[in-house]
Amino acid sequence: MRLDQLPIRISGRDVLPAYLGAADRPWLRALLERVEAFNGARWRELNEVLRHPVVDHAPARKQALAALVLRKRLGGRVRTAAPPATVRAEVFRIAAEEGSRAAAMGRAAVALGMSAAEIEDTLFGDLPGERVVVVPALLPSPADLAAEANLHLCKMLLARASGLEVALHGNARAVVRLARLRGLLCVVERRDTNEDVTLRVSGPMALFRKTALYGRALGTLLGALSWSDRFLLTAQLQLGETGAELRIASGDPIDPRSEPRRYDSAVEQRLARDLGRALPDWHIVREPEPIAAGKVLVFPDFSLTHRFDPQRRWLLEVVGFWTPEYLTRKLERYRSVAGVRIIFCIDAALGVGDEALPAGCPVVRYRRRVDPLAIVRLVGAR
Numbered sequence: 001m002r003l004d005q006l007p008i009r010i011s012g013r014d015v016l017p018a019y020l021g022a023a024d025r026p027w028l029r030a031l032l033e034r035v036e037a038f039n040g041a042r043w044r045e046l047n048e049v050l051r052h053p054v055v056d057h058a059p060a061r062k063q064a065l066a067a068l069v070l071r072k073r074l075g076g077r078v079r080t081a082a083p084p085a086t087v088r089a090e091v092f093r094i095a096a097e098e099g100s101r102a103a104a105m106g107r108a109a110v111a112l113g114m115s116a117a118e119i120e121d122t123l124f125g126d127l128p129g130e131r132v133v134v135v136p137a138l139l140p141s142p143a144d145l146a147a148e149a150n151l152h153l154c155k156m157l158l159a160r161a162s163g164l165e166v167a168l169h170g171n172a173r174a175v176v177r178l179a180r181l182r183g184l185l186c187v188v189e190r191r192d193t194n195e196d197v198t199l200r201v202s203g204p205m206a207l208f209r210k211t212a213l214y215g216r217a218l219g220t221l222l223g224a225l226s227w228s229d230r231f232l233l234t235a236q237l238q239l240g241e242t243g244a245e246l247r248i249a250s251g252d253p254i255d256p257r258s259e260p261r262r263y264d265s266a267v268e269q270r271l272a273r274d275l276g277r278a279l280p281d282w283h284i285v286r287e288p289e290p291i292a293a294g295k296v297l298v299f300p301d302f303s304l305t306h307r308f309d310p311q312r313r314w315l316l317e318v319v320g321f322w323t324p325e326y327l328t329r330k331l332e333r334y335r336s337v338a339g340v341r342i343i344f345c346i347d348a349a350l351g352v353g354d355e356a357l358p359a360g361c362p363v364v365r366y367r368r369r370v371d372p373l374a375i376v377r378l379v380g381a382r
Contacts, residue, residue, distance in 0.1 A: 001068060003160075003239060006153060007061035015237060015246040017153055019253050020062055020146035027058040028066060028142035035070055036135055043076055044129035062149075069149045075134035080125035081118045088123060151254045155219035157246050159212075161203030161235040166221075170229025172197045177287075178224045180299060181265050182217040183320015183350060187329075188290075188297040197297065202326075205238045210350065214321055222248070226255040267370065268301055268318055271345070274372035279379075281307050288315075291340065293333040300342070304379060313339070314379050318370070319346045331361050343378055345370045 007018040020028070031054045038046040050067045053060050078084065090111055095104040109119045124130055140148060158164070168175055176199060179186050185202035204211040204218065225231045225248075233248040248254065268286070275284050288303040299317075306312035315334065319327070327344060334342040341362075348365045364374040 001064065001156065005061060005064060006156065007059060007065055008153075008157070010239075010244060013244050015157065015239075015244045017150070017157070017246075018059065018062065019150045019153075020066065021253060022143075024058065024062060024066075024146055025142035027055045027063065028145050030054050031063070031066055031070065032139055032142065032145065035074070036139065038133050039135040041133050042129065043131050043133055046133050047129065065153060066145060066149045069152050070139075070145065073136060073139065075136070076128065076131035077134055078126045079132040080122040081114055082112060082122055084122050084124060084126040087112065087114075087119060091119065091123060147253060147255060150252070151222055154222055154246075154248055154254055155215075157237060158218055158222070158235055159204055159215035160237045160239060161218070161246075162205040162238055162243075163203045164201050164218075164233060164235035166199040166201070166225065166234075167191075167232045168199060168225075168228050169196050169231070172199075172228065175199065175221065175224045175228060175231075176297075176299060179221060180301075180320070182220055183347070184214075184217060184221070185321055185323070185326050188299065189295050190292060190297050203235065210321070217321070222254060265318065267345075267347075267366070267368070271318070271370045271372070272302070274370070275302070275304070275375065278372035278376050279304065282379075283307050291315075291334075291337055293336050296333055298330070298333050304375075312379070313341070315340060315342045316375065317342065317344055319344050321350045322346055327361055327363075343375065 009016045009018060034049065034054055035046070038049070050071070053063045055063075080087075087108065091104055091108045094107045094111070095101070098104040098107065105116055105119050108114075109116045112119070114122070139145075166175070176186075176188055176197070179199065179201065187200045189198045189200070191197060201218065201221075204215040222233075225233065228250075230250045232250070233246075235246045235248075237244045237246055272284065272286050275282075283305045285303045285305075286301065288300055290297040290299045300315035301318045302316040304314045304316060317330075319330075327346070330344070331342065334340050343362045343364060345364045345366055348367050362378055364370060364378070
């Protein structure tokens, strides 16, 4: 949806979302019933209906947002008498010989053993608008649809963020872990305890490329935030040529009705297994305790300690999205802690700035899998 289609109001520099609430549930129920009635119909027919408000008295922008979210829950399948590609090939072959469309369709029907009506219905039956709407057996309730729409609205706004700050109290580690697993460019500052922190995150608009991919990763944070004890998110948005500020806080109606899925990193899982084989004389700990570098907390993914010489200890962090400046600051924080040696494993596909790496940065590049032998060479295991 375009910015001018979103249910928001801008007051000065503040972006104020028009959240869906209890007053919207009657027309949300009407929308759900309207969509259910199109189970088995063509998508083009449903799309035409959803172009218009379900009811006249409810805000059109809210209705458009709810319809967009509901569409994402629906499926589509090809329902034709024969594979459309086969029918098209036969029709187009005959059409090259025949002078009229009707004659070509008639000959194709005879050749394929179908009626002319079936040929017409099948010819482009695999196009998105001609597919059949599949409504799932269980649609959300009006209340759940409202919460999903509100969450989606916030995600679309955060896709325009240049940066954001989240003050967290309670369940902070789970949120930080998710941010890191999603590869977000973030810094964590401790306030009182490891569960009472400030999370500073770069937004998609601060990057040179891969902004859509990064924006989707950033949006996943919202579901996790709703499960913290208390939070306040403040985002700096780029709205065309002007800047604006969005605030999302505990109590805003964006909470998912079920706990967010716990994410894990396939790269880290495999690396843990590979390191165990490649470094039999080393004690490998996954997700060691965070390290305080001044007020900032850094979260290594692994610690590697030699079993017979504990002074030989390395930390390892798997980095998602990155820029040289981000790696430089992260390296400085690790090096500010006495006795800490760090290795960064960076995804070669997720560089979002100048590809030049900071001088002296111990880095292992990878694509899908980290080479454990590269780690072995850096720690001098042999």
